[in-house]
Amino acid sequence: MAERIDGKAIAAEVVEKIKAAAAELHRAKGVVPGLAVVIVGDDAASHTYVTAKGKRAKECGFHSVQVTLDADTSQEELEKVVGELNADPAIHGILVQLPLPGHLDEFPVIQMIRPEKDVDGLSIVNAGKLAVGDLKTGLISCTPAGAMILVRSIHGDDLSGLNAVVIGRSNLFGKPMGRLLLQANATVTMAHSRTADLAAACRNADILVAATGRAEMVKADWVKPGATVIDVGITRVPAPERGEGKTRLLGDVDFAACEPVAGAITPVPGGVGPMTITMLMANTVIAAYRAVGLEAPRF
Numbered sequence: 033m034a035e036r037i038d039g040k041a042i043a044a045e046v047v048e049k050i051k052a053a054a055a056e057l058h059r060a061k062g063v064v065p066g067l068a069v070v071i072v073g074d075d076a077a078s079h080t081y082v083t084a085k086g087k088r089a090k091e092c093g094f095h096s097v098q099v100t101l102d103a104d105t106s107q108e109e110l111e112k113v114v115g116e117l118n119a120d121p122a123i124h125g126i127l128v129q130l131p132l133p134g135h136l137d138e139f140p141v142i143q144m145i146r147p148e149k150d151v152d153g154l155s156i157v158n159a160g161k162l163a164v165g166d167l168k169t170g171l172i173s174c175t176p177a178g179a180m181i182l183v184r185s186i187h188g189d190d191l192s193g194l195n196a197v198v199i200g201r202s203n204l205f206g207k208p209m210g211r212l213l214l215q216a217n218a219t220v221t222m223a224h225s226r227t228a229d230l231a232a233a234c235r236n237a238d239i240l241v242a243a244t245g246r247a248e249m250v251k252a253d254w255v256k257p258g259a260t261v262i263d264v265g266i267t268r269v270p271a272p273e274r275g276e277g278k279t280r281l282l283g284d285v286d287f288a289a290c291e292p293v294a295g296a297i298t299p300v301p302g303g304v305g306p307m308t309i310t311m312l313m314a315n316t317v318i319a320a321y322r323a324v325g326l327e328a329p330r331f
């Protein structure tokens with residue numbers, strides 16, 4: 033049976049380091065890390081995540097701002113808000129919660145966030161820094177940064193000789209995850225919906241990272257015996273067995289089938305998810321250190 037990678041426990045350890053780093057920054061420079069999260073519209077899941085971000089920021093001792101905009105906010109109004117946050121010296125990190133309502137174009141909004149405040153790591157500047165291996169001055173997208181900490185908890189920092197397969201090629205997760213694995217010396221295959229024989233590609237993986245967006249797509253015969261399986265999916269499905277109107281979360285990996293085959297595996301919930309918000313706090317404290325010319329801590 034695989035070792036379960038406890039994302040909640042690992043996230044809690046990282047949060048303690050972030051709190052200590054924030055306290056040290058305040059002691060040394062009188063600076064409190066400031067995080068602004070912008071949310072547009074009424075999507076219930078997005079509101080849950082944004083509330084959790086504000087709560088966690090306060091727990092870490094940060095200055096936390098939430099900007100809530102109506103679902104019919106225009107592109108110009110949203111960009112004005114981001115411009116004001118760019119200019120606010122008390123704000124070191126800005127995140128625009130995704131997805132945005134359909135009439136808004138997320139690309140120009142994300143690109144106008146100053147790269148040094150882009151704690152989601154989604155700007156071309158930060159994506160480019162990661163692509164060329166500049167981890168010292170860039171900011172890395174939170175979910176892949178968190179997933180890498182889970183990988184490191186099993187394999188250490190050097191993945192030399194290991195084959196890693198990432199299923200999914202989004203800017204938010206798949207592409208940066210592939211680059212982080214490569215940076216750690218893994219031999220990386222980027223697989224996706226157009227890959228011929230996805231199952232065969234996955235069976236080659238010592239580290240298999242699933243971000244397909246399709247619940248329980250990864251089956252036991254996709255997993256190399258002993259492999260580390262990192263599940264980034266979250267799909268909410270009805271769970272009438274838990275009571276009327278109840279739901280539960282499924283990952284992209286068929287956990288019950290894959291757990292006996294894998295060497296280590298993340299559960300859903302409680303695996304990669306808790307690392308996402310934690311790494312947002314890590315990026316905010318890193319941005320605040322850099323803003324006052326101090327070397328940022330590593331997490």
Ligand SMILES: Nc1nc2c(c(=O)[nH]1)N[C@@H](CN(C=O)c1ccc(C(=O)N[C@@H](CCC(=O)O)C(=O)O)cc1)CN2
Nearest residue numbers: 081128129130131152174175301302303305306308309
């Ligand atoms: N601007 C961004 N938007 C979105 C991101 C992001 O990184 N930046 N990621 C997701 C949503 N997300 C954070 O925003 C997020 C998703 C899941 C979790 C999490 O803790 N999941 C738990 C389960 C929670 C539950 O019960 O619903 C888990 O997997 O254990 C945190 C944050 C899309 N938007």
